Amino acid sequence: MKQTHILHDGVLGRAKSAVHRMITLEQWICVIFSAVFMLLMMLQVILRYVFNAPLYGVDECVIALMVWYSALGVVVVYWEKGHAMIGFVIKYTGPRMQRFILLVSELIVVIIAGVLAKYGYELFLLQKATQPVGGMPFNRSFYFALPVVIMGISMLIAGAFRVFETILIEDATRLAEERVSLD
Numbered sequence: 537m538k539q540t541h542i543l544h545d546g547v548l549g550r551a552k553s554a555v556h557r558m559i560t561l562e563q564w565i566c567v568i569f570s571a572v573f574m575l576l577m578m579l580q581v582i583l584r585y586v587f588n589a590p591l592y593g594v595d596e597c598v599i600a601l602m603v604w605y606s607a608l609g610v611v612v613v614y615w616e617k618g619h620a621m622i623g624f625v626i627k628y629t630g631p632r633m634q635r636f637i638l639l640v641s642e643l644i645v646v647i648i649a650g651v652l653a654k655y656g657y658e659l660f661l662l663q664k665a666t667q668p669v670g671g672m673p674f675n676r677s678f679y680f681a682l683p684v685v686i687m688g689i690s691m692l693i694a695g696a697f698r699v700f701e702t703i704l705i706e707d708a709t710r711l712a713e714e715r716v717s718l719d
Contacts, residue, residue, distance in 0.1 A: 541556065541714060542701075542705070542710060542711070542714050544701075544705075548700075548701065548704060548705075551697055551700075552697060552701070555615075555693060555694055555697045556615075558690065558693065558694075559611060559612055559615040559616075559690075559694065562608040562611055562612055562690065563608075563612045565604075565608055566605050566608050566609050566612060569601045569602075569604055569605040569608075570601075570605050572601055573597075573598045573601035573602055573605065576594050576597060576598050576601070577598055579591075579594070580594045580595065580598070592671045593670060593671020593672060594671075595670065596669065596670030596671055596672050597671075597672065599670075599679070600672065600678075600679035603679050603680060603683050604679060604683045606683075607683035607684060607686060607687040608683070608686070608687065608690070610687055610691070611687055611690040611691055611694060614645070614691060614694060614695075615694050617714070617715055617716060623716045625637065626638070626712045626716050627712075631707075631708040631709055632708070634708040634709060634711070634712045635702060635708035635711070638698075638702050638708065638711055638712060638715060638716075639699065639702045639703070642695055642698045642699045642702055643695075643699060645691060645694075645695040645698075646691075646692060646695040646696055646699060648691070649687075649688045649689075649690075649691035649692040649695055650688065650692055651688070652684055652685075652687060652688030652691070653684075653685055653688025653689050653692060654688070655684075656681050656682075656683075656684030656685040656687075656688055657681075657685050659677075659680070659681040659684070660677045660681035660682055660685055661677075662677075662681075663675060663676055663677030663680060663681050664677045698715070
């Protein structure tokens with residue numbers, strides 16, 4: 537897949553580089569988490585069905601890693617245009633309509649990300665009072681609610697950058713090419 541990220545000068549370029557580094561870090565965390573939870577699942581299946589001796593806590597650990605993987609993966613997919621979007625709507629419109637569609641879609645992302653961060657935090661505070669279960673040394677708030685908070689904040693940062701980028705960059709067609717698969 538070809539690199540389609542627009543490179544900018546000045547403050548916009550530094551901001552985009554910072555967001556991109558954040559997303560790249562999240563991507564590497566996802567790679568590590570997915571490798572670990574796949575290995576743990578494989579180990580647990582072998583121990584359970586071959587030796588009839590599963591390890592206590594492994595299932596809950598796999599769930600925790602999968603939830604974090606999923607939450608961070610959403611942000612990575614959003615930034616790398618891996619999500620489903622109707623590209624042909626943008627492809628056959630003019631630059632002004634392209635800019636409008638991109639701006640509205642990014643504003644929707646920012647609003648949803650803000651809601652996820654806010655209510656994920658409220659859920660975190662509620663779940664924080666519960667007892668740990670399944671062999672984990674901490675309660676479920678750290679792997680059910682906290683990933684939603686982190687996902688919301690990351691999406692808010694990436695979405696806010698894209699809103700400003702959409703407003704500031706004049707070439708709407710180039711922005712559309714970066715964000716939407718127009719093939």
